[in-house]
Amino acid sequence: MNVLILSQHYWPETFRINEVAESLQRAGCQVRVLTGQPNYPEGTIFPGYRAGAMTTERHPMGYTIHRVPLCPRGRGGAKRLVANYLSFLFSASVLGPWSLRGQRIDVIFVYGTSPILQAIAGIILKWIKGAPLVTWVQDLWPQSLEVTGFVRNPRLLGVVATVVRWIYRRNDLLLAQSQAFVPAIQTMAGRTPVEYHPNPGELAFIQPATDTAPALVLPDGFNVVFAGNFGTVQALDTVIDAAERLRAHADIRFVLVGSGSRGPWLAEEIERRGIENVVLAGRFPPQAMPGILSQADAVLVSLTRGEILGQVVPSKIQAYLAAGRPIVASLDGEGARVVLEAGAGVTAPAEDAQALAEGILRLHAAGPEARQAMGDSGRRYYEQHFDPERLAERLVRRFRDLAVLRRKSGTGTGDAEETYKP
Template identity: 30%
Template sequence: MHILFLTDNFPPEGNAPATRTYEHAIRWVRAGHKVTVITCAPNFPEGEVFEGYTNTWYQRHELDGINVVRVKTYIAANQGFVKRILDYMSFMATGFFGGLFIAKPDVIVATSPQFFCACAGWALSAVRRKPFVFELRDIWPASITAVGAMKDSFAIRTLEKIELFLYKRADAIVSVTHAFKKELIGRGIDSDKIDVVLNGVDLARYEPSTRKDQELANKYDLDDKFVAGYIGTHGMAHGLEHIVEVAERLQEHQDIRVVFAGGGAARKTIVDLVEKKQLKNVVLIDRQPKELMPKLWSLCDVSLVPLVNSELFKTVIPSKIFECMGMGIPTIMSIPEGEATEIIRRTESGLVVESENIAQITAAILKLYKDKHLYNSIKGKSIESAPKYSRDIMAADMIEIFLGVHSSVPPNSQKIT
């Protein structure tokens, strides 16, 4: 089977959408399938093209057996509503045209969180008369209003109508959470065409670490420190200013460090806040290449997974919790109660506290710092739970979905209506 996959994030970008697509795609290739990924020049989250790449109209290369096609887009940093929409819409247009030149795809897949990518996927499926699979990674545009980036308006309502159109037109929907599936069913989408494939972990890359990476530990003076780390995109949804306040409360503990590693829309705000407060117990690490992520995670004794206290974020499962399981790093999760908190509690792979509750986050760090028996118990449960979320399982589940729509959709059945 030839899988044509549209995504505006792909390695060397290291965010969750890029990682999920890549780690699934290499497994599909190993299983004997052909995979073509249409994407753009890597630039997330700073909006600057990575070294060694150019933002040109059409270029092709191969990555671990995956055929990668990169198309030109309007590039903007991961902040600012208007510029981001222009970014998304430009990929919708160039991704669609790029897909017209891909020979003989059997199924066309497009991923969110923003659905302009899915618009391109649906349009390609209609023109080329191939089944369309919508991979749903976020309820968008609801997430825009959830973080306060934009208020409810005519524009948001228009986007919601387009969103609903895509759900109805998709031959199959792959949701990354059960909560997303439940919401779509509540909005009238046929449950039979919605499957849930959670995020997971590549256990060949993320394995239990017995010690911190020596080079990085020496560089940031973390070798003999207890490290509470936030690793990943610094977005508006994460409420990282609260983690800065947590660090402020932990200053008296000389061997505890709080690490922020990554980039994103809120990065400068966090850096400025740390400097303003003159926090000596905070370590700031710039975004690192994807291949260094296991080494970066090895610095952490616990992983901080925060989200702001919004109703929407009850439906979100941060993908980093599975990488932490693979490496045996306990999670301190401070997000609204929902599917993600239930996973942490069921697997006993971390501690759950209230979203945005600075006192509880601080207390959780100190609890794992002081109680070695509890810490080691959670670490063991994390390692024990990881195989349940292996990327091997998730990639195989998605192939079954693709094969299902490929065999069930009659040739020439897709029409533009």
């Protein structure tokens, strides 16, 4: 089966779709990827690439990546982000079909991160290639635009909703990364089937730590590790407030591993407050994370408060479950539900620094054996619900159903005969 993955962001950028492609390849698919020039998260084009180039390259796994031009994100700002998104949409829609000329495509699979508008390029390719279109919705539009404050005008939000409905209804299948997403998507999707398909765990995070020295050696004491993007929705001010509340506990330390737009603010805030129990460790490749996480006494995930964010399961939860470390989750809704259902740690309401500090103290007091039991329980939950290879096999079966149905009907309406149950 020939699967085209359409995603604005792709390797060497670090996104979960990279490993989904590898899992699909191992499951027997012939994978191609249509993407842009890598520039996330720093906003500058990676060395060896050019913003205005249209190129093809071979991934180390052996499949082909087709890259189209785009305007890099730069250092942020609404205008640069809009230019970044729209330039990829234009290039993928106009130049993408040319780059893919002569290539047989059985299924088009859109990795639907924000903005969902990139799926328009998938619709165009569906018309040209005659292949069923599947979009894996990672973020709800227009709700997320309103929650983040990126768009506040009700009329403009209404226009976005109309466009999203148009996109959804031209898919053959919509996959939701969270169970809580399904009703919201279904109300806009018309007759297009909507089904739950979670983000799998990151393969690099589930590899056992090697005997070689870890890329980062954590100091003695009780280390709470946050790994990932330093962005606005990660509620890092809540993390800093919790750390300040725990200053009297000399052995408790927060180790923040990663980078992002709020990195400079973090460094300034730590210095301004004179907080000594927070370490900014820098960014490390995914392959280094097992060795770092294996040293953690607890791992931390945090999000800001909001109806939409309460429906999201952050992908780092899967990574933490796979790593087998106890989790302290400062968030609401689906993410908290998964942690509690897995028996993998403790939760605190989003943006509640006092509750977060108390949760960390509970883990601290629980002792090594109890924390290990939480980590083991999380690992078992991960294997049952988020194992990448199992999820890839289910995805391939669904792709085959759609391809067969489209060949039989010639319509591609997406009314599949079987229900996909991950």
